[in-house]
Amino acid sequence: MVKGVNFVDLRDAGDPVELAAIYDAQGADELVFLDIGATHEERETTVSMAAAVSEQVFIPFTIGGGIRSVDDARKLLRAGADKVSVNSAAVDRPELVSEISAEFGAQCCVVAIDGRRPEQDRSSEASSRFPSGFEVYTHGGRRPAGIDVVAWAERVVELGAGEILLTSMDRDGTREGFDHEMTRAVADRVTVPVIASGGVGSVEDLAAGVTKGSADAVLAASIFHFGEATVADAKSALRSAGISVRPSVTGAVPGPG
């Protein structure tokens, strides 16, 4: 397997379509658009965005945020998205995962899991409730779901998830690197690709996600958005760590005419 596939999260981006085209040109292997919004109006905006992206960006992309039904997923896939990602809605109603997977195939169905170490004052009971040491959180990391991260990952794979996007809410925004312990705990137990997310502060952190966390792919946002690193820099770092990646291609893209 080629590892270290490089995802770019566009959740806090300016114009997502423009940024997507830039990351495509830099050699990103896939793009992920997350947490766009959950209201009806925001969902319609997301569908238009998927359509706009598919006119200019010719790499696989995933959209997550506000998907509550097979119908929501269908609209995004028809607009040109390759995969949809579900998070809180799957915790509320796990059948959503099997419904999307049965309708469109497991390869279209990403489950995003936000995990963190349980709070200190609950730690005595936590060790029995959360054998992996990590608890699932929903609603952007604000609400504890009372379920174990690894058990939930295994469950969603059984239900038909084709990929797991695993974000450490302890590390998210810290720039201290991925939570390798959590990534590895999940990657060791499921058969589908695990994408590590949350905490990247440098391109070396991306490589560590694969070498220390056993991730199949790594995701970062801010180091790219703020121009600290290009996707090509990230790939060099991965390659230096001995990870097989698709080279960033230079040269003219065959354009119109």
Place this chain on the structure above:
Amino acid sequence: MVDAPSPTAPRLAVLDYGIGNLRSAQKALEYVGADATLTADPNLIEHADGVVLPGVGHFGASMDALVRTGLADQAIKVAERGQPFIGICVGMQMLYQGSAEAPTVDGLGLLSGQIQWLPETVKRPQMQWNQLRCEDHPLLAGLDESWVYFVHSLAPEMSSDVIATTDYGGSIVAAAAKDNVYATQFHPEKSATAGLRLLSNFVDLCRSSA
């Protein structure tokens, strides 16, 4: 934004059988300068300079949809008449005689052979970028050793029509061609520059045979 196609742009019919993400293929063809229409209209298809059969999903469900929409007969007709024709992913698989994924369902039979499961020794589906080994063929001009994006659990058996392979638990078929019929197991519409180059090569083939 994509410019309006020039009057001399080859007119391509992207077969719309109502399944999966068909729009991406159409948009990528427009991007490389074709006048591509997503259609099930027999008149448009017969007068097209080239025909595209995209695909994502299950062989049986896709063949059912192709037969139900009348596009199976239409595809065979235009391919046999010599119009440039390309199948992508499950669209490639449907060009063959049949598939282990749906053993009771007939394929279009435009290419000889069967579709087989990928080896059990590797993860299925293969869902990743992988590197091509190409033979000398105009569809693959400039593409040897390029990286392209695959999402599939089955692939055609080896045959004399194969023009590109990739390594996944052994050598597997990545592209094939026979006369005016071309096929890729990977998704050129999702393979960045390399994929656009392949589609551009196909558009050139349509232009030269128009």
